[in-house]
Amino acid sequence: MGSLQEGLRQFGTAVQIYLWSAQDSVDLHVLDRALDDKGNRQLLLRPNRPLQAGHEYELRASRGQENVFYYFEQPPASTAKRKGLTRYRWKVATAIDWQAPIWKGSPQVLKKVYENNYDYYNIVLFSCPVRDSSTYLIKITVRHQATGRQWCAYQTPANRIPWKSQVWVGESSCGGNVRFELESDYSVVFEAIDSAGNRASAGSAPLAFQAPKKVECCLKVRSQPSKLKKR
Known part of the structure; x- marks a missing residue:
């Protein structure tokens, strides 16, 4: 087992990532690897050939003969996990989008x-x-x-x-x-x-x-001496 962040280091090299459907399987190519100042890794992926319109694909991964499906499993509380589904699933649009943002x-x-x-x-x-x-x-x-x-x-x-x-x-x-x-x-x-x-x-x-300017902010609470009740 391992975390997704650990797996991202090997995706596209030791770990093969692909999209899978009941009728199709398409390998994914790593277009970009981003590393932020906090050490978080992100990958930009692209299928190595067009996907079949109208099909629903899920993201899967393997390391040699080992299935590393667990990288993409649903959280434990999710009903989808009990059904064996990953958290990353998409349905392909029927029309091709050529228009840039x-x-x-x-x-x-x-x-x-x-x-x-x-x-x-x-x-x-x-x-x-x-x-x-x-x-x-x-x-x-x-x-x-x-x-x-x-x-x-x-x-x-x-x-x-x-x-x-x-x-x-x-x-x-x-x-x-x-x-x-x-x-x-x-x-x-x-x-x-x-x-x-x-x-x-x-x-x-x-x-x-x-970058933002430091703002000093504090909350002072003065302790009040307890008063004794006179009898």
Whole structure:
């Protein structure tokens, strides 16, 4: 057994990944490997030939003769696991999508948040105004201006108001992708990739921004001496 993050190191080399249906099996090719500042790995995969329209495929993996199906199993509480299903299943659309995502405007910094009280936040929120007929990912490439260090991550933009068409970069108590050095200078490049593999960059020039400023925040509670009741 092993975690999905451990398996990602071997996907496309020692571990073969493929899409499987009752009538078809298609190998997947690794197009991109992203590693963020927190050590999280992500892979961008593509079938090595067209899929059959209308068929439902599930993601599977093998290492030689060993079936490493467990990488993609449903959580223990899920009914799907008892049925032997993986958590990654898709049905292929009947129409071929040749249209790349359309950027309706340039990404902008919307908000910077630093908080280190009950919860921790050190994040920057960006607008990503993209239009596409299918679901899509945003590839985020962040560069530290002084050192030249660079990290990449894929993220699904929020799809509900008031965060629709927005992505965040940084870290919080719940996780993250970049450890910002406070008030340091960075740049970021955005690229949209839809479910058919069509790609579109947000622009030719990186967007420069500064990491959040540290805000001192504390809550002082004064202890009150207990008063003795007079008898």
